[in-house]
Amino acid sequence: MKSYEFEKKLFFVEVTLTGLFCCMLFIASGFLILKGFAPGLMAIMAVVTFYTIWNTFVSRSNPSMVILTELEITFMTYGKADTYVIAEIEKLKIR
Numbered sequence: 734m735k736s737y738e739f740e741k742k743l744f745f746v747e748v749t750l751t752g753l754f755c756c757m758l759f760i761a762s763g764f765l766i767l768k769g770f771a772p773g774l775m776a777i778m779a780v781v782t783f784y785t786i787w788n789t790f791v792s793r794s795n796p797s798m799v800i801l802t803e804l805e806i807t808f809m810t811y812g813k814a815d816t817y818v819i820a821e822i823e824k825l826k827i828r
Contacts, residue, residue, distance in 0.1 A: 739796070748789060752790055755789070762775040762779040790811075804820070806819055
């Protein structure tokens with residue numbers, strides 16, 4: 734078994750803090766849209782920040798740890814794990 738872990742402080746800054754900042758920007762963009770301030774630009778900002786929030790907290794696209802065994806690969810983020818049987822993997826997207 735091999736495990737690879739994202740450095741905790743770096744993960745917090747690069748992933749968690751960025752996601753939280755995007756949450757604030759998403760709320761601000763919604764408020765500014767309602768106030769009529771550059772609604773087109775704020776709508777674009779809302780879409781981009783929502784995408785980042787989704788990838789960070791919902792789909793957990795940035796794992797903090799990867800565990801590789803002979804039979805399985807596990808991606809862990811925020812205390813949740815997604816495990817896949819290697820023999821059953823047909824395609825794997827890595828960004």
